Amino acid sequence: xxxxxxxxxxxxxxxxxxxxxxxxxxxxxxxxxxxxxxxxxxxxxxxxxxxxxxxxxxxxxxxxxxxxxxxxxxxxxxxxxxxxxxx
Numbered sequence: 001x002x003x004x005x006x007x008x009x010x011x012x013x014x015x016x017x018x019x020x021x022x023x024x025x026x027x028x029x030x031x032x033x034x035x036x037x038x039x040x041x042x043x044x045x046x047x048x049x050x051x052x053x054x055x056x057x058x059x060x061x062x063x064x065x066x067x068x069x070x071x072x073x074x075x076x077x078x079x080x081x082x083x084x085x086x087x
Contacts, residue, residue: 010048017041059084 021038024030030038058078062071071079079085 010045010052014041014045018045058082 018038018041021030021034021041024034025038058075060071060075061069064070076085076087080087
């Protein structure tokens with residue numbers, strides 16, 4: 001299983017290894033090498049998650065109850081820069 005990330009996909013293996021290390025940390029503790037690995041994996045996961053979330057927000061269009069678009073100007077400009085808007 002793969003989860004959407006920004007510049008790629010967050011693999012089931014990555015999440016599985018993070019969870020393995022978390023479980024081992026709770027039960028028997030981690031070696032120094034495993035602590036470094038856990039830190040690196042967490043950073044990689046967070047980087048991919050944040051980038052994917054940013055991409056979702058940047059693709060968002062917001063409308064009020066009357067149907068008028070009220071997307072923030074910052075997001076509109078990003079969409080224009082990417083060629084996603086004509087206005």
